[in-house]
């Protein structure tokens with residue numbers, strides 16, 4: 001039970017991650033569960049502002065690679081939804097249907113928008129000159145989850161970006177899949193500091209309607225993996241179903257080749273909070289924190305005006321540097337203010353009181369290291385560098401955490417040990433095509449873990465035999481527990 005209190009956290013992250021996560025979302029005012037509909041949460045300003053910054057960074061990266069934004073309707077007519085047979089089979093159990101309105105088509109709340117976009121693509125694409133077509137939308141989507149839901153991690157409504165791309169050739173589509181992995185690397189890893197494994201999913205675990213799927217798996221502190229951006233090579237399955245054709249340079253009609261890519265911003269926020277946070281709360285990377293620097297005035301009745309006016313000077317200077325900053329001049333004590341903003345994860349804090357004013361040196365608190373330094377009032381432009389250093393340290397720390405998690409295993413017992421120790425086992429495996437499914441079922445039943453897939457951006461040569469069935473190993477796969 002989460003204690004309702006404005007106080008700090010009552011559990012340590014390493015001792016009880018699940019409770020830590022619930023408390024941090026609640027006490028830092030990221031989400032509120034009191035809306036009381038299973039799988040649907042209210043995201044409060046602190047969470048929403050962080051997400052807005054994440055969206056901006058992500059969309060900029062997509063646009064720099066030739067994607068353009070658009071917005072599609074939330075509802076999808078049943079007849080569209082049913083056009084691609086494996087897609088309809090895969091997604092139907094997860095669809096929220098709107099009660100039929102008399103005389104109109106039955107409508108689905110989008111669980112993903114292939115079948116919305118592609119109806120229009122068949123109208124928009126005529127010639128090879130219309131290709132490539134690369135569009136994305138930011139959207140909320142709806143999936144009827146039957147498993148236990150967790151705020152931001154597994155929800156019935158979540159916030160994402162979906163990019164839908166069309167190409168003239170299969171090779172171009174394959175290149176797009178690799179580009180998507182690089183986008184994930186640039187944004188999620190380099191900017192947000194979250195390392196991931198881009199894994200090609202086994203045949204039995206791919207997106208409904210795709211030739212193949214690459215999921216980006218991120219480790220949570222409890223040793224379970226969470227799927228972050230996935231990218232799908234759709235080949236011509238949907239273009240045939242939706243009749244998306246173009247005339248090539250010789251005037252021949254051809255079906256386009258398609259890919260789609262879906263980073264879920266709300267879920268990435270969950271990883272970001274979980275990965276970087278500590279026993280005092282969230283640590284927001286400087287690049288996405290809703291407030292990057294919080295100024296805390298430390299005053300008495302006598303010097304209040306003087307201190308506040310000094311804070312305002314610092315505020316004006318910092319805002320002119322393009323950094324988001326606020327002054328907390330509320331009635332709370334400085335100690336209370338420190339605790340609140342540490343809980344919310346503001347990366348830098350400036351303390352300004354009599355001592356700082358007379359020395360011309362402000363006290364600077366750095367959230368991730370919890371160090372206090374001083375910074376001269378004439379050197380405030382250095383704050384940006386302090387912020388960038390935080391992001392670099394968070395990323396390095398996360399990388400080290402992830403590196404230690406992967407262990408190469410040679411026996412079934414070693415796999416079991418790895419999984420029990422909350423790690424990812426790297427093993428030789430027969431196949432991620434249909435014929436490997438029996439071995440995957442064995443792993444799931446005996447070890448409580450799943451075959452996550454093979455590295456998608458690196459060719460890892462398999463040697464020897466499958467640890468499970470002893471047939472020649474075709475693949476090196478990663479095995480772990482997943483959310």
Ligand SMILES: [Zn+2]
Nearest residue numbers: 430439466469
């Ligand atoms: Zn096998």
